[in-house]
């Protein structure tokens with residue numbers, strides 16, 4: 137997979153991709169992440185990428201020209217499955233969207249800032265708008281990193297134990313069951329006996345029951361009816 141992330145603050149995207157799983161995915165050649173500085177596509181004397189809003193009001197608006205130039209340059213080189221704009225009023229990100237996007241070959245992610253982008257970008261250049269939650273961040277970069285992480289970890293071979301992505305919370309409509317490690321007892325707080333029993337079927341049953349219980353408590357009504365669980 138190739139991810140092209142367009143931003144006016146490229147430094148904000150340095151650290152999320154230079155550590156741990158996201159770094160390893162790139163080193164293994166399973167994903168290429170390219171961050172593009174919108175300023176490199178600005179045509180004005182001062183290399184501006186934003187301007188005052190027509191009609192007045194507080195806040196700057198990201199201009200269409202540099203965004204269009206950057207997207208056009210990328211599209212000349214390859215086809216993209218989606219051109220995504222990170223925005224608080226986009227579709228809410230969930231696991232099934234991440235699963236679907238993890239099958240893509242090439243994706244562009246555009247990060248918004250200030251009062252967002254000129255509406256014509258959304259009307260003519262973008263194929264999809266995604267939000268990571270109903271709250272407003274200072275810009276789309278952190279949201280883009282969240283989206284990228286949720287997608288990249290699902291690409292086969294990225295996680296060393298492939299089954300671990302399949303047992304993530306939400307993959308089967310359930311949140312994950314509790315997990316424990318050594319010591320088996322700490323300050324009198326004990327690990328459930330069944331997990332120490334070595335009885336795989338009982339452990340699986342216990343984990344499923346705990347996942348169902350947690351899902352009912354923490355996401356009531358969200359994952360279908362009780363009979364689905």
Ligand code: ADE
Nearest residue numbers: 222223224267268273279
């Ligand atoms: N940009 C600002 N807030 C955002 C959010 N919640 N999701 C996606 N992009 C954003």
